[in-house]
């Protein structure tokens with residue numbers, strides 16, 4: 001990840017969902033607001049926690065199209081009195097992903113990277129804090145790698161110790177009994193990623209897998225991609241069939257081939273192929289072959 005020296009890395013617990021509350025609790029300041037980009041189910045949950053703890057400003061939203069795109073943030077104006085600016089780098093459910101990250105100026109940019117952490121190189125120096133529930137790309141659920149810029153650390157914040165990033169950093173993730181197993185597993189995965197060729201190679205691999213499915217979708221008019229093309233996620237490919245009547249059959253035929261967990265979230269419908277780092281090219285090819293077959297039979 002090429003994390004610069006002026007950043008600390010800690011492991012906290014409670015899943016990414018606890019970060020939705022820990023971030024506003026820790027960064028809260030008199031007279032400051034919490035700024036968010038609203039892109040889907042996960043930003044909804046983050047915003048909900050922010051609202052419990054202070055004033056939330058939603059600077060852009062893609063709710064008008066059922067969250068099928070990342071809003072254009074080229075000319076985004078982040079209020080100077082923002083305690084932080086929160087984005088969700090990949091919305092797991094609708095299958096949209098930031099292709100580039102905005103410049104947040106003096107306001108610390110916070111990203112929930114739960115579903116694309118370690119899937120591609122990123123410029124860590126653009127962020128004040130990055131958190132990621134480990135379970136998609138790096139380890140078991142519950143453990144959360146947090147990367148925080150050191151100038152944002154303040155031990156004296158009036159928050160409970162477990163909610164204070166500075167206390168976790170000062171104690172090298174050992175303020176309380178750590179999730180040793182989770183950290184050990186993440187260590188193994190990091191070694192694996194290194195051996196794989198690092199994040200550039202991982203991105204190429206993920207891009208190649210996603211391309212196979214997106215190309216199948218785009219090749220005809222049978223399948224329809226849910227996300228707008230310039231917001232398409234490399235991690236979660238979402239698509240629908242021409243008739244919802246086909247869904248049940250698609251799902252059961254896929255399951256017979258061992259292609260499981262394809263059913264889309266109820267808020268989006270259709271299907272979702274999740275292509276996290278561990279997903280193999282062989283499996284993706286099997287899915288694409290099945291999709292082509294199904295299309296031929298039902299056209």
Ligand SMILES: Cc1ncc(COP(=O)(O)O)c(C=O)c1O
Pocket residue numbers: 014015016017018042088090091092112113114115133134141142
């Ligand atoms: C983008 C995103 N944020 C947050 C979460 C919630 O993570 P956790 O279950 O670790 O609380 C998830 C789902 O796992 C997610 O995909």
